[in-house]
Amino acid sequence: MKWNLRWAAAKRDIWRPVDLQAAFAKVGFTPSLSKVAALWGGTPVTVRLEDLDKICAALGCTVADLMEAEPVAAAGGQEEQERAVGGEAGPVRPVPRRDGPRRLRPPN
Template sequence: MKWNLRWAAAKQNIWRPSELLPRFAEYGFTPSLSKVSALWSGIPVTVRLDDLDKMCAALNCTVGDLMEADPVERVAPGAEQGQSQERAVGDDGPGSAGPRPVPQRGTGRPRSLPPN
């Protein structure tokens, strides 16, 4: 994912993280300056959906403006350098419909309760 908070803020003529604080506060989002600086300078690992909604409202943008999908290239199995060609027992290779596990039937007894 590409994180475009700076771009969305620039469209609103906001050039510093400290300028975001009053705008966010208008919509009930009151993060610390250090959190806003972290959102400003890098890609966040997590963002709460309600916070994302408030950021979009404050910046008059959509989630698609803040986050942009960055296509990931598909890697064929075994194509990575140094990867071994190990397969699971019973795997006859790609496209094979080998043996599948058979689900176990219950014994008819109710399960015990988990420990407290």
């Protein structure tokens, strides 16, 4: 996901974390300045839905304005193929390998 908090804030003429904290305070959202700076400076690992709702209210935007989906690169530099949930793209369960001797007894 791409985090677009700075872009959404810039549309409201907010350019610093301190100004963003003041906008948050107007809607009753009072995070610490360090938390606001962390949201401002990079993509957060987690954001509570309640906090996300208050951020959107403070900036007059939607969640889609704050977060943008990006394609995920698969191993080997190839892009992962997208499919619908429940779509047939391969086996659902792992398939056992049959390329070597099978262990018949557990190790000692």
